[in-house]
Amino acid sequence: MIDVLYFAWVRERIGLPRERLETRATTVAGLVEELRAREERYAAAFADLSALRVALDQELSSFDAPLAGVREVAFFPPMTGG
Amino acid sequence: MRVAVQSGAFDLGVEVSAFSAAVPGAGAVVSFTGLVRDEGGRLSAMEIEHYPGMTETAIAGMVAEAVRRWSLVDALVIHRHGRLAPGEAIMMVATAASHRGDAFAAAEFLMDYLKSRAPFWKKEIGADGAEWVAAKDSDEDALKRW
Structure with missing residues (x-):
């Protein structure tokens, strides 16, 4: 498991x-492919x-990164802090 | 080194005074504060979402990097989330160093990184609806100088 x-407009969508x-x-x-196929x-x-x-586990990563051992994945738009 | 991610307001004067009073040996303190613009009256509020946990870790990493690069005596970052009105302070950074050059550079570095590497997302609430603020290419480009 x-x-x-999901954050910002990804969460809303x-x-x-x-x-x-x-x-x-x-x-x-x-994982993105699986999600896309859902709904x-x-x-x-x-x-x-x-x-x-x-x-991945609260550290910025990339879409080609492996999921082995990962507990938490977050998807969001480019950040707008400051 | 202190990082605070909070919904409540902060008192800029109190924060800078307390920070400056506790940096023995420093000759320079620089502080920056970001405010909610009213965008010519179009904006009624700004909503800031964040990623609890990652936000604190990401900012702490930036602060540690700034301290290492510019030999800072101390650094402070306060960043708010939730619903803010125009004119309210969103965030502040303060840096303390032996000389002003390092304090200014470290503050700019922290600002550039907070803009596009700290997991916050701003939404502008106006009379004609709400809109997520898009990240700017120039913000990403700003990281390249470091």
Whole structure:
């Protein structure tokens, strides 16, 4: 099981802030494919990966990163702090 | 070194005074404060979302890097989240160093990194609706100088 978190417009588009799910994916990109295939709202949220960032266990990562040992994946748009 | 991520307001004067009073040996303190713009009256509020846990860790990493690069005596970052009105302070950084050059550079470095590497997302609430603030290419480019 893996915790998947969504922030900002990704959260709004999918309609929930977090969920726990079972995945067969071995990379972030694989997980994205699984999510896209679930429902239209996921496909919409993940339509353009260049508009998204991903963090693995609260550390900024990349879509080709492996998921082995990861407990928490977060998807969000580019950050706008400061 | 202190990092605070909070919804409540902070008192800039109190924070800078307390910070400056506790940096023995420092000859320079620089502080920066970011405010919510009213965008010519269009903006009624700014909502700031963050990623609890990652936010604190990411900022602590930036602060540690700034302290190492510029041999800072101390550094402080306060960043708010939640709903803020125009004119309210969103965040502040303060840096203390032996000389002003290092304190200024470290403050700019922290600001550049907070902009695009700390997990905050701003949403502008106006009369005609709400809109997420898009990250700017120039913010990403700003990181390259470091």
